[in-house]
Amino acid sequence: MRAATLKDVAVLAGVSVKTVSNVVNGYAFVKPENRRKVEEALIATGYRPNIGARNLRRGKTGFIALVLPELSIPYFGELAGLVITAAQAHGWNVLIEQTQGTRDRERTALTSMGPHMIDGAILSPQALSAEDFADLAPGVPLVMVGEHAVDVPIDHVAIDNVLAARTAVGHLAAIGRRRIASIGRNPHRGTAALRLEGYRAALAEAGLAEDEELSVPALEYHRRDGAQAMSRLLDLPERPDAVFCFNDLLAIGALRAAADRGVRVPEDLAIVGFDNTEESAYSIPSLTTIAPDKKAIAETAVSLIHGRSTDAAENATPFDLQDIQTPFALEIRESTIGRTRAPA
């Protein structure tokens, strides 16, 4: 049984397609009698608008793309869920593109999505550099979340990474730690540079000397990398008494490595993470972490695209680049101050 079209409904209701269309789209001025007839026919046929056709006609697609490394990474899973919810409020469906964080796949994700495919894109780039943005689908509103490739004239939504890192490390200093390490240095990640900067600033503020060998790089930000990096730190002749990890996964790995060596957290070693993934509230010990307002990030990013995409259609506000900072908080848990209470 072929699905009902507008025309089928019109025939059944004995009116024109236009009238049916008016009813379907909530146009106010329809003769009550006709409206009734149409509504009946709508139900009788089980009519559902063909969104594709509508969008083709309207010149919009009804989709936005969300380009991120991997959905299996908790932070991105959580973020994606929030983006989908936020997008729904604007009538958008979300196409998710996974890049594994490679520059190549980030490029193709962006270029393959023709301008017809999507009304906009939100991306969390890991490896993309300025030049890659040259041949982007023009006219597609783009917003970057999290990472910030400098020198690229693209809207951006994120927390203040430097301040957040400073806050995290400041907390470690405030509880009396003196030999504070960091895990996550990475020349290819924009945020890594910012978090490292915040880390250094906090050390300086606390009057602590920086020790090069305490800043351990991590190429990937998975649990495994955190465990490896932590192992290296624990092999040092003079062990750190605290470590700031650039994300929660690294911190979870660090926690694991510490446990494997019999190093007590937080007594011997305090650990702070970054992202406040749900997992961090239940690890043992639970993880002190920077909690970005992910909902705000998702909603702001979607709103920006929404604004741009209607702008573009109408009177085109020319070029007011947005760089929006969303709130964050320091969530203090057992990995820095020890057992206090069971998690909620």
Added chain:
Amino acid sequence: MRAATLKDVAVLAGVSVKTVSNVVNGYAFVKPENRRKVEEALIATGYRPNIGARNLRRGKTGFIALVLPELSIPYFGELAGLVITAAQAHGWNVLIEQTQGTRDRERTALTSMGPHMIDGAILSPQALSAEDFADLAPGVPLVMVGEHAVDVPIDHVAIDNVLAARTAVGHLAAIGRRRIASIGRNPHRGTAALRLEGYRAALAEAGLAEDEELSVPALEYHRRDGAQAMSRLLDLPERPDAVFCFNDLLAIGALRAAADRGVRVPEDLAIVGFDNTEESAYSIPSLTTIAPDKKAIAETAVSLIHGRSTDAAENATPFDLQDIQTPFALEIRESTIGRTRAPA
């Protein structure tokens, strides 16, 4: 600058749209000279096909829906990533719909996706019952993963839940546990019934009596619910010496509740989870868990839809309902056998 259309390319190349279309779609018989001209024009214009228009014409949408409770739940995040990858191989994009596990949202997800919107749907229903499937978009291939609402003539892909649960609980019995609890009983989840059945079968096989109060229900399958349920079990006058949790999140919560009470895992209490989420390999202690082959689930589900959707178009194999079982393994870690080695 308006995006280039087929017609623009045709004009520039000095041929007809048909020829351009032939080139774009890889049709073999095009005069070499024309092909060259078209290809040049393609590049010059930066042409990108309008997928929406193509699909409208072809009567397909190029999308499949993935309907699941929440992307922030690790199991679903991981599964979604795999589904997206598998779908890509068939040229599909994936629309993700989050239902929060409520029947209402599951219903609307399924019905709102008109048949025009999607070529098929994969769903992981939590609360949907047989009658809800009555008014589904007809003609849209559907496959259920994981949960299995009985009496519904819909393709299904999952592991053998009874056997998996039996294996998990059998393992607990094999390491000498005698008072084995379970967390996750739930009248509204199809899998819960199966896992409970496997739990009971394993107890019987081990010659262990079943104790009603050791089967604790969980309405949600989040970490918090696992912690609450575990607390209840630890309040019992006669505590269990092992617990089988119906998913990893419950197990993580149980781990946390045990730690809060000073109950040692696995010495005092062995814990087994279900799903083998990445988190379970890094918890402290790491979690013994049932590891379903998620990749197989994702790929099988997508293949089924693919088969159905081409079937439907062509000679319609009438009705051979598929109920496919994918492999699983028992991943034995510290939460049942104690410290052995650091995770890889």
Added chain:
DNA sequence: GTGAAAGCGCTAACAA
């Protein structure tokens, strides 16, 4: 208020 008809960009019959 409503109908007729054009056309969004594409594919595919049919002709040439």
Added chain:
DNA sequence: TTGTTAGCGCTTTCAC
């Protein structure tokens, strides 16, 4: 081998 053309289902002028 290629051009012409009719729609896919919808929205939207423009008449009436």
